[in-house]
Amino acid sequence: MEAQELAGRVAAAVANRGLHEAVARSVDRHSYAALAALSPELRTLYKARARAARLRSVRDLADLAEQFIAEAERHGIVVHTAADAAEAVAIVAEIAKRHGARRIVKSKSMATEEVELNRHLAAEGMQVLETDLGEYIVQLAGQKPSHIVAPCLHMARDEIAGLFSREAGREIAKDTPSLTAFARERLREEFRQADLGISGGNFLVASEGAVVLVTNEGNGRMCTTLPKVHVALVGVEKLVRSFQDMADALRILPVAATGQLITSYVSIVRGPAKEGEEGPREVHVVLMDAGRSEILGGPYEEVLACIRCGACLDICPVYRQTGGHAYGSVYSGPIGAVLTPLLRPDREAQALPFLSSLCGACSDVCPVGIHLHEHLVALRARAVARGVTFASEHTAFRALRRAWTPPRRYRLVRGLMRGALRLGGGVPQLRAWTAGRRLPPVATGRVGELLRREGLIEERR
Amino acid sequence: MRVRLFTTCLGDLFAQEAVLSTARVLRRLGHEIELPEQTCCGQPAYNSGFQEEARPFIAAYLDKFRGSEAVVAPSGSCVAMLRHGLTQFFGEDGEARRLAEHTYEMSQFLLDVEGLKAPKGHFDAKAIYHESCHLSHWLHQGDRAKELLSGIEGLELLTFREPQLCCGFGGTFAVHFPELSLAMADEKLQDLGSPEPDILVASDQGCLMQLGGRIAAKGGKRPEPMHLSVLLDRAGVGK
Numbered sequence: 285m286e287a288q289e290l291a292g293r294v295a296a297a298v299a300n301r302g303l304h305e306a307v308a309r310s311v312d313r314h315s316y317a318a319l320a321a322l323s324p325e326l327r328t329l330y331k332a333r334a335r336a337a338r339l340r341s342v343r344d345l346a347d348l349a350e351q352f353i354a355e356a357e358r359h360g361i362v363v364h365t366a367a368d369a370a371e372a373v374a375i376v377a378e379i380a381k382r383h384g385a386r387r388i389v390k391s392k393s394m395a396t397e398e399v400e401l402n403r404h405l406a407a408e409g410m411q412v413l414e415t416d417l418g419e420y421i422v423q424l425a426g427q428k429p430s431h432i433v434a435p436c437l438h439m440a441r442d443e444i445a446g447l448f449s450r451e452a453g454r455e456i457a458k459d460t461p462s463l464t465a466f467a468r469e470r471l472r473e474e475f476r477q478a479d480l481g482i483s484g485g486n487f488l489v490a491s492e493g494a495v496v497l498v499t500n501e502g503n504g505r506m507c508t509t510l511p512k513v514h515v516a517l518v519g520v521e522k523l524v525r526s527f528q529d530m531a532d533a534l535r536i537l538p539v540a541a542t543g544q545l546i547t548s549y550v551s552i553v554r555g556p557a558k559e560g561e562e563g564p565r566e567v568h569v570v571l572m573d574a575g576r577s578e579i580l581g582g583p584y585e586e587v588l589a590c591i592r593c594g595a596c597l598d599i600c601p602v603y604r605q606t607g608g609h610a611y612g613s614v615y616s617g618p619i620g621a622v623l624t625p626l627l628r629p630d631r632e633a634q635a636l637p638f639l640s641s642l643c644g645a646c647s648d649v650c651p652v653g654i655h656l657h658e659h660l661v662a663l664r665a666r667a668v669a670r671g672v673t674f675a676s677e678h679t680a681f682r683a684l685r686r687a688w689t690p691p692r693r694y695r696l697v698r699g700l701m702r703g704a705l706r707l708g709g710g711v712p713q714l715r716a717w718t719a720g721r722r723l724p725p726v727a728t729g730r731v732g733e734l735l736r737r738e739g740l741i742e743e744r745r
Numbered sequence: 746m747r748v749r750l751f752t753t754c755l756g757d758l759f760a761q762e763a764v765l766s767t768a769r770v771l772r773r774l775g776h777e778i779e780l781p782e783q784t785c786c787g788q789p790a791y792n793s794g795f796q797e798e799a800r801p802f803i804a805a806y807l808d809k810f811r812g813s814e815a816v817v818a819p820s821g822s823c824v825a826m827l828r829h830g831l832t833q834f835f836g837e838d839g840e841a842r843r844l845a846e847h848t849y850e851m852s853q854f855l856l857d858v859e860g861l862k863a864p865k866g867h868f869d870a871k872a873i874y875h876e877s878c879h880l881s882h883w884l885h886q887g888d889r890a891k892e893l894l895s896g897i898e899g900l901e902l903l904t905f906r907e908p909q910l911c912c913g914f915g916g917t918f919a920v921h922f923p924e925l926s927l928a929m930a931d932e933k934l935q936d937l938g939s940p941e942p943d944i945l946v947a948s949d950q951g952c953l954m955q956l957g958g959r960i961a962a963k964g965g966k967r968p969e970p971m972h973l974s975v976l977l978d979r980a981g982v983g984k
């Protein structure tokens with residue numbers, strides 16, 4: 285059921301060829317830039333270091349959380365812990381209410397997407413404005429991000445110019461300078477007026493109690509410094525041991541994401557402003573679990589090492605055809621198909637691992653070496669065990685096993701199959717295949733016979 | 746060397762030429778070839794989430810191929826499955842691990858075990874080489890198989906602009922998401938250039954069936970899908 289629904293969404297996305305063109309153009313730009321940015325030797329070295337640093341941190345997550353809380357509190361950061369999405373939302377809403385916040389500016393954060401923070405805050409009568417350019421565009425369009433790094437990558441430039449023109453009440457040209465000029469002007473004003481800033485976090489440095497934001501537009505820094513209160517909502521897996529471990533991961537993050545050797549802004553938040561300093565009077569960090577701790581210690585633990593660079597989406601031959609929305613989840617692409625069923629217990633999420641041709645390009649490109657395709661295969665088995673599968677496959681594969689093992693039976697059945705296939709066969713799987721592809725001619729005899737006739741094989745005694 | 750042949754189910758049903766060519770080339774290189782009783786590698790079930798249904802396939806392989814000096818299959822995909830399945834299901838059996846390490850895809854065997862470098866041969870054609878994903882990303886061979894074609898006279902070897910882009914086969918994936926699978930094939934085929942090459946070479950029958958089947962369904966004549974072994978055979982490698 286769930287699998288069929290997914291297949292329906294995918295078919296609809298594939299039918300939209302304009303979507304494919306927009307997505308393919310952007311992901312190719314990312315992938316080529318990423319490939320060109322480093323020599324193979326440096327890439328190997330950086331990847332190994334990033335992986336080691338991330339795995340170390342994931343392994344010690346419980347200790348790092350304690351250390352982070354102690355250090356952050358020492359600098360005056362108020363640390364909250366949220367077991368699930370509902371708690372995370374409640375904590376942020378409570379802080380906002382206590383400060384009578386009406387206008388909120390936000391920098392890009394997948395964790396806040398995960399808990400649908402904007403929707404909840406809007407329901408409390410607060411106005412939340414996304415300030416990352418891509419997120420701002422997606423918000424104007426009333427959509428959700430379709431890529432973890434480039435939220436509006438699925439949109440054509442014309443569409444964006446149209447949205448901006450409507451928002452401005454005048455014609456905005458579709459060249460990049462005009463678009464960014466409009467957004468900048470519009471957002472500057474909001475930054476000044478906002479009474480609360482919300483961010484995510486790319487790293488939480490345990491030894492320093494620091495939240496680290498990596499951005500290209502500087503909007504993150506505005507969100508965390510201009511409003512008098514800053515709240516960072518961060519998944520607990522973002523913890524790293526030290527600045528050194530952070531640096532090991534940070535070195536490869538922008539390369540993998542967009543092919544930049546260094547990102548434009550790395551902001552380190554270490555607490556509220558002191559007397560006489562400018563900056564927020566209060567800084568809160570919400571450490572969110574929401575399913576992470578269940579992944580810890582199990583076969584999928586390395587998935588927590590993900591640094592959300594988006595490289596696996598960019599290289600994915602499926603993602604480039606469908607874009608992100610077809611996945612029906614906050615995280616899309618290979619990492620989305622792996623992470624979503626681990627974070628979300630619902631049956632719909634369990635179907636996502638099937639949305640992959642298992643080419644394995646993702647595992648090779650991942651800067652922290654997550655074995656994505658192997659997890660996809662394993663999660664398919666888990667889905668089947670939970671009853672999420674494509675129609676009648678249970679019966680089909682049981683029948684196949686019975687018919688094709690042991691080998692002697694396979695030989696007989698294969699002979700029969702050749703006959704059936706030649707007749708065109710009523711196998712439904714075959715019909716799906718022949719709908720757009722011609723089947724090669726079916727062999728008439730046994731391959732063993734042919735090998736023998738040519739004298740190619742030694743008979744075994 | 747005594748080489749055992751794993752023919753693969755697609756090789757049995759659709760691509761016997763690839764199996765025969767694999768045997769001929771190995772034979773010409775001086776190997777003795779054996780054909781133990783066998784069945785499929787179990788990948789259709791395994792990759793669809795039916796691991797327990799796949800286990801008997803791997804068990805049969807371990808049983809019938811136990812002790813092999815080397816096993817060669819004309820498919821990177823099946824080899825990746827066999828290697829993975831052997832260690833996952835029977836890793837505690839020392840022979841499973843050893844057999845996994847001695848199971849090779851054809852080009853892998855020729856390059857790594859045989860140590861062939863740019864073997865001589867002759868075949869007049871404009872060919873384009875498709876890197877099958879399971880060979881390149883699962884077995885980590887990249888596009889090394891092209892080395893085997895570089896010494897063939899008369900062969901003009903082209904590459905896709907996006908050599909690593911998947912053809913969209915993916916086993917049951919092609920059946921679960923038919924439109925998507927076809928769209929992936931079409932994008933791959935757009936990259937053929939024009940005029941189209943004469944042959945499309947790959948070392949996995951799945952990719953060849955996907956791309957060849959798509960070309961034929963659209964009424965195209967070229968390129969003709971050709972297994973790497975068939976090309977090596979026709980070029981007279983080892984003669």
Ligand code: SF4
Nearest residue numbers: 590591593594596650
């Ligand atoms: S899984 Fe790897 S490639 Fe994908 S987003 Fe995470 S770190 Fe990047």
